Structures are given as C-alpha cells and as structure tokens.
Amino acid sequence: MLQALAERPTLTMLGLRYYSLDHDEASLLKLALCNLLSFQCLVLESNLLGTTGLAKLAPALYRNTSIKVLALPSNVLNNMQSAEILRDILRSNKTMTALDVSGSTFGLTTGAVKCIAVGLGRISTLLKLNLSKCGLRDRGLSSLVRTLAQTLGSRDTTLPKLTLANNSITHTGVGVLLETTEQISHDITDLDLGDNRIGNEGAGRLVKALANNRLPNLVHLSFSDCGSGDDGLITLVSALKQNTSLLQLDLRYNSTTVSERTFLAFADSLPEIEVLQRIDFDWGTGLRSAMPRLLVGLHKNTSLLRLHVANCAPTLAPPRPHDTAKCAGGWMQEKERLGHRNRFLLLIRSPKERPPPRGVWPHALARAAAYPGVIFEVLCCNPSLVPTSKPNSVPSAERLPERLPSPALAWVATLNDVIFEVQSQPKLLPSKDTESEEAAKDTDIP
Amino acid sequence: MVRNSDPSIMPDLGESFKIRPLSETEYIELARALLENTNVTNLQLDTATYTERSAAAMAEYVGTSKCIQCIQWNGESYRDGQESEQCQRMLCCFLPAFQESTSLKELHMELPLSGGGPSNLALKKMLTHTKSLWSLDLIYVNELLEVAAATAVRSGLKKNTSLRELTLSFSRRNSTVPPTLISLGDHTLLRSLCLHEHKVDLTGLKTFLESDTSKITELDIDGSHLLPTYDGLDACCKLWQNVPRSPCWDYATILLITTRQVY
Numbered sequence: 001m002l003q004a005l006a007e008r009p010t011l012t013m014l015g016l017r018y019y020s021l022d023h024d025e026a027s028l029l030k031l032a033l034c035n036l037l038s039f040q041c042l043v044l045e046s047n048l049l050g051t052t053g054l055a056k057l058a059p060a061l062y063r064n065t066s067i068k069v070l071a072l073p074s075n076v077l078n079n080m081q082s083a084e085i086l087r088d089i090l091r092s093n094k095t096m097t098a099l100d101v102s103g104s105t106f107g108l109t110t111g112a113v114k115c116i117a118v119g120l121g122r123i124s125t126l127l128k129l130n131l132s133k134c135g136l137r138d139r140g141l142s143s144l145v146r147t148l149a150q151t152l153g154s155r156d157t158t159l160p161k162l163t164l165a166n167n168s169i170t171h172t173g174v175g176v177l178l179e180t181t182e183q184i185s186h187d188i189t190d191l192d193l194g195d196n197r198i199g200n201e202g203a204g205r206l207v208k209a210l211a212n213n214r215l216p217n218l219v220h221l222s223f224s225d226c227g228s229g230d231d232g233l234i235t236l237v238s239a240l241k242q243n244t245s246l247l248q249l250d251l252r253y254n255s256t257t258v259s260e261r262t263f264l265a266f267a268d269s270l271p272e273i274e275v276l277q278r279i280d281f282d283w284g285t286g287l288r289s290a291m292p293r294l295l296v297g298l299h300k301n302t303s304l305l306r307l308h309v310a311n312c313a314p315t316l317a318p319p320r321p322h323d324t325a326k327c328a329g330g331w332m333q334e335k336e337r338l339g340h341r342n343r344f345l346l347l348i349r350s351p352k353e354r355p356p357p358r359g360v361w362p363h364a365l366a367r368a369a370a371y372p373g374v375i376f377e378v379l380c381c382n383p384s385l386v387p388t389s390k391p392n393s394v395p396s397a398e399r400l401p402e403r404l405p406s407p408a409l410a411w412v413a414t415l416n417d418v419i420f421e422v423q424s425q426p427k428l429l430p431s432k433d434t435e436s437e438e439a440a441k442d443t444d445i446p
Numbered sequence: 447m448v449r450n451s452d453p454s455i456m457p458d459l460g461e462s463f464k465i466r467p468l469s470e471t472e473y474i475e476l477a478r479a480l481l482e483n484t485n486v487t488n489l490q491l492d493t494a495t496y497t498e499r500s501a502a503a504m505a506e507y508v509g510t511s512k513c514i515q516c517i518q519w520n521g522e523s524y525r526d527g528q529e530s531e532q533c534q535r536m537l538c539c540f541l542p543a544f545q546e547s548t549s550l551k552e553l554h555m556e557l558p559l560s561g562g563g564p565s566n567l568a569l570k571k572m573l574t575h576t577k578s579l580w581s582l583d584l585i586y587v588n589e590l591l592e593v594a595a596a597t598a599v600r601s602g603l604k605k606n607t608s609l610r611e612l613t614l615s616f617s618r619r620n621s622t623v624p625p626t627l628i629s630l631g632d633h634t635l636l637r638s639l640c641l642h643e644h645k646v647d648l649t650g651l652k653t654f655l656e657s658d659t660s661k662i663t664e665l666d667i668d669g670s671h672l673l674p675t676y677d678g679l680d681a682c683c684k685l686w687q688n689v690p691r692s693p694c695w696d697y698a699t700i701l702l703i704t705t706r707q708v709y
C-alpha cells in the first residue's frame with residue numbers, strides 16, 4: 001500500500017495512527033513522500049517511530065516543497081539524535097506551517113531542547129507549534145525561548161500559535177517566556193499554558209503583560225488547571241479592563257479554593273471590559289453567590305458573547321432538583337439573553353466595508369426569535385434600524401437574506417409589532433444628534 | 447422549560463440531549479414540548495422504556511422538527527438480544543421518522559442483531575428516501591448481523607442520494623461487510639468512508655476502489671488490534687499501483703489509514 005501511495009500524486013493528506021511503522025515501512029513511506037508533489041499533511045500519531053524511524057523519513061521531509069502540516073505526536077522522539085534530525089528537517093524545509101511534536105519528552109534530555117530551538121529559529125514559515133507533554137519544565141522552556149531569541153534575532157520570523165500544556169512549568173518559566181516573547185515576537189496570537197504549576201505568582205507575571213498590552217496580538221489564552229487561587233485569578237480578571245486584544249480566556253480547573261472573591265472581581269471589571277468575547281469558569285459555590293453581581297456586570301458589558309460555566313449543565317433531561325438549583329434565579333437565561341444581545345450589537349456595529357460572513361445574519365435572527373427582548377434592546381439603541389413611520393407590511397422577501405431558517409421567519413412575522421412598540425416609546429430612543437454615540441456605548445434599557 | 451427553550455436544561459457544549467426514563471404520559475408531554483423547542487439539535491434516543499404511544503409521540507417530534515440535526519440511536523439495551531421485539535417495534539416507529547425529517551443531517555445507530563422482519567424494510571426505505579441525511583454511522587455490535595438486515599443496508603445505500611460520509615464500525619469480524627463495501631462503489635456522492643475498529647475485512651474494498659463512479663476522497667481505516675489480520679490489504683495495494691489515472695481517482699486526495707494497535 002505504501003508503494004502504491006507513491007503512484008498517487010493527488011494525495012494531499014496521509015494519517016497513520018497507532019500503526020507501529022517498522023523500518024521497512026518507514027522507508028517505503030519516505031519513497032512515497034518523495035513522489036507526492038502536492039502532499040500537504042502528514043499525521044503519524046503514536047507510531048513508536050523513534051530515532052530510527054524518523055531518520056528513515058527525514059530525507060523525504062528535507063526535500064519536500066509542499067508539506068504544510070507535520071504532526072508527530074507520541075513517537076518516542078526523546079533523545080539527542082531525534083532532536084538533531086528534527087532540527088535538520090526544520091532547517092531544510094521551507095513550507096511547513098504547523099509542527100506537532102507533543103508527547104515526546106525530549107525536554108528531559110540535556111541539549112535536545114536547544115537543538116530543536118535552533119531549527120525552529122531557522123524556519124520562517126512556521127505558524128503553529130505544539131510542544132505539549134514534552135517534559136520541558138522551566139529549564140527547558142528557558143532554553144527554548146532564549147535560543148529562539150538568539151536565532152530569530154532581527155529576522156522576520158513569527159510564531160503566532162504556541163501550545164506548552166502539561167510541561168511542569170512554574171512562575172519562573174512563565175516569567176522568562178513572557179520577557180523573551182515580548183522581545184522577539186509581538187505576533188503571538190494563541191498561547192496555551194494549561195495544566196502547568198504556574199500558580200498565583202505566575203498569574204501575576206501574566207497580568208503585567210496583559211494589562212500593559214505587551215502581547216498586543218494575543219487573542220486566545222488558556223490558563224486552565226494552572227494551580228492559581230483567588231489572588232492570582234483576581235489580578236488576572238482585573239487586568240482584562242486594560243487589555244485590548246484578548247478575545248478568549250480559559251480559567252477552568254484552577255483550584256477548588258476559588259471563592260466568590262474572584263467572580264466578584266470579574267463582575268466589577270465587566271463594565272470596563274471592551275474586548276473579551278468568551279471566558280470559561282467552573283461551577284462552584286463561589287460562582288453561585290456572586291451571580292447577582294455578575295449579572296449586573298454582564299448587563300453593562302457589550303463585548304462578552306459567552307460566559308461558559310463548565311460542570312453546570314444537567315446530564316439528563318428533565319433535570320433533577322439539584323440541577324435546577326444550580327440555575328436558580330434565572331441567571332442562565334439572563335446570561336444567554338445578554339450574550340445574544342451582544343452578538344447582535346457586534347453584527348450591527350461591524351463596519352460596512354467588512355460585512356459579516358454569509359449566513360451569520362440568518363443564524364443570529366433565528367436565535368433572536370426566542371428572545372424578543374433582545375430585538376427590542378437592539379432596536380432601541382440603533383434607531384436607524386427603525387422605519388420613520390409605522391410599516392404596513394412585513395419586509396419584502398427580496399430584502400431578506402437568502403434561506404432564512406423558519407424561526408427567523410417567525411421573528412420577521414412579529415417584527416412589525418416590535419418596531420411599533422419601540423416607536424410608541426420615543427423617550428427610549430436617543431435623539432438624532434447623539435444617535436451614533438449612543439449606539440456605540442450603552443445598551444441599558446430602563 | 448423545554449417548551450420555552452430554556453438554556454438551563456441544555457447539556458454542556460458538544461453533548462447530546464439525553465432523556466431520563468419517564469412514564470408514558472411524561473414522554474408524550476415532553477415530545478409535545480420538544481416540538482416547540484428551538485435549542486435541541488442533538489438528541490440521544492434510548493427507546494427501551496418507550497411504550498407504543500410514547501414512541502409515536504417522540505417519532506412525530508423527530509419527523510417534523512425543523513431543529514433536530516443529529517440523532518444517536520442508543521442500542522445498548524438491545525445488545526444482548528433480549529427485548530428484540532421491542533427493538534423491532536421501535537425501529538419500525540422511528541426509521542420512517544428519520545426518513546421524513548428534513549433537518550436531520552447526522553445519524554449514529556447500532557444495528558440490531560436479530561429479529562429482522564419489518565424493520566429491515568423500514569431501514570432500506572429510510573436509506574433510499576432520506577433527502578437530508580449527510581452523515582451515517584452504522585455500528586455492528588456483534589459478528590453476526592442478520593443477513594436480511596445487511597441486505598437491507600446494502601440495498602438502501604445503493605439507492606441513497608444524500609450521504610456524503612459513511613462510517614462502519616465493528617466490534618468483531620463481520621462477513622456482511624465486504625458485500626456492503628462493494629455496493630458502495632456506485633454511490634455517486636459519498637466522499638468519506640471510515641472503517642473503524644477491530645479486524646477490518648478489506649476484501650470488499652478492492653471492488654469499491656475500482657469503481658469509476660465512486661467520488662471518494664477520504665478513506666479512514668481504523669483497525670484495532672493486529673494489522674496482519676487485515677484480509678485483502680495486499681489486493682488493495684496492488685490495485686492502487688495498477689489502476690490507471692481514471693477521473694474518479696482525481697478526487698482521491700485524502701487517504702487516511704488509521705490502525706489502532708492495542709498494547
């Protein structure tokens with residue numbers, strides 16, 4: 001089969017998982033790769049490849065001029081020889097955009113991290129790097145980022161997406177990472193620090209970078225299961241007020257000792273948070289007691305689209321009393337409603353020259369059909385959407401987006417009533433002078 | 447709560463909506479409420495405790511809902527061959543509903559071991575006439591799938607005009623699989639074929655790959671346990687080497703061979 005693959009030049013992706021490639025098969029795969037001119041993605045997961053297997057494949061990867069994704073998770077690439085081969089692949093290749101070498105503990109081998117980092121510094125096309133479970137620890141991480149800093153130097157090289165989960169990294173490693181990253185790459189967009197022992201002190205170092213926007217393009221940060229308590233998380237959520245880039249923040253599984261103080265701090269920050277769109281927490285008693293204030297904060301926030309609370313949803317329906325008790329007070333409904341309101345606002349405020357992708361509007365309308373209050377609020381803060389006189393009929397079909405889902409049609413049928421209701425309460429509508437300013441600010445309805 | 451699409455009854459992200467065992471009246475009431483619900487898109491059906499009336503109510507919901515997109519038919523209760531009559535009744539009730547649905551895109555179901563009869567015809571009809579089903583995952587829970595059921599699957603798939611993705615999952619070697627694979631060669635829309643789990647018999651794959659009409663672009667072979675038990679792999683390899691550059695192969699851009707070995 002591997003020989004036959006070589007005869008198929010149209011092949012673009014090959015995955016061999018849990019296959020245990022032997023040496024002959026690795027050689028055959030090399031021959032196949034050499035002949036596949038449009039090949040783009042190679043996934044060899046849990047194949048016990050080892051140094052010998054990688055050495056067999058490497059020549060094909062040196063020469064390949066089309067490959068974009070190389071995923072080699074869990075392949076026992078632990079020693080110095082493997083690191084040298086990886087370095088040479090990275091040095092030679094000119095097309096690779098994503099590399100996954102997770103699950104190989106080369107971080108425990110002296111010199112191996114530095115060796116791979118030299119290779120990473122030589123490839124200018126790499127956009128995504130997964131180094132989860134590589135045994136890096138603080139020492140390996142420091143070696144990695146310092147070597148990268150030296151090799152990258154003034155070269156126009158970026159590394160936007162970096163996964164460093166489960167590497168026993170502490171606050172020391174995070175400090176070095178942030179310090180060096182700020183110097184060498186302002187283009188980092190995704191950073192996954194999950195499942196490390198970073199703690200409150202590490203969170204504090206992260207806060208400085210976030211609050212001062214020293215990572216100005218960072219949009220996704222995973223800080224889940226990082227052993228941080230109230231003190232670390234409070235500073236982290238408070239820093240979101242100053243941050244102008246972060247869209248998603250994952251704070252799940254941090255500590256069972258997280259109390260309502262963290263959630264109250266987040267609630268108080270919400271009115272001033274202008275960019276964050278999604279945050280993930282765990283369900284806990286602290287969250288329950290802080291919920292009233294969180295709702296007040298959510299009401300004043302216009303950016304957050306989803307406040308995800310893990311371990312809260314019922315596993316079976318209808319929910320049991322202990323499930324419904326978690327949602328007592330209707331906070332979940334209100335949270336959803338406000339999320340839909342903000343989605344609408346986001347859509348309405350999107351610049352005319354960059355309209356949302358096709359299909360977004362119908363979907364948003366369909367969701368809003370279940371929340372008429374959302375439409376009311378949106379129309380109130382965007383009076384330009386309301387016709388000057390009472391419309392006599394449902395908007396004509398040609399003005400509607402194509403393929404409206406049926407809930408959206410149901411909503412359109414009630415649109416006249418909603419518009420009439422808004423018009424009948426002129427005091428809720430801002431004056432024309434302040435129209436644009438109001439639309440950009442608050443959405444509070446008395 | 448269900449009627450009002452209350453978000454607090456919804457499962458966590460990515461999970462299916464599972465219903466706990468209820469009385470007949472409660473099932474019927476729930477089915478009526480689900481008809482007005484707009485949140486539930488992914489539903490798990492555990493039909494072992496349904497009565498005829500509750501099954502009819504739930505089937506009506508499944509057949510007429512405009513929101514339901516994915517259904518998982520949980521055959522766990524029927525695995526040991528017990529209650530096969532109940533299983534047959536439920537299949538005869540729900541398969542026409544799957545067929546009628548205009549929103550259902552994804553279906554995962556365990557095929558019954560025995561009992562046969564009218565459910566096979568319903569299965570064949572469903573596969574033949576469905577217009578919305580895009581992805582189908584058929585799980586063969588034992589080595590002895592009833593021949594009549596396998597024939598129904600084959601016949602239905604041959605006439606199907608909607609499927610783009612098909613997954614066949616096995617727990618044991620199953621002699622009914624090769625003829626099914628052969629019959630897929632004529633499917634003009636199928637892009638992705640996945641063969642999952644243990645000791646996959648690939649002897650039918652050769653004919654399937656030889657077909658000029660096949661539009662397959664993704665082939666995912668995921669066989670647990672030992673690779674040498676793959677029958678027909680050599681034939682497939684040979685085929686790939688010898689097949690001329692026919693138009694159908696221009697589509698074959700992705701080959702995903704996944705073999706799981708148990709350590």
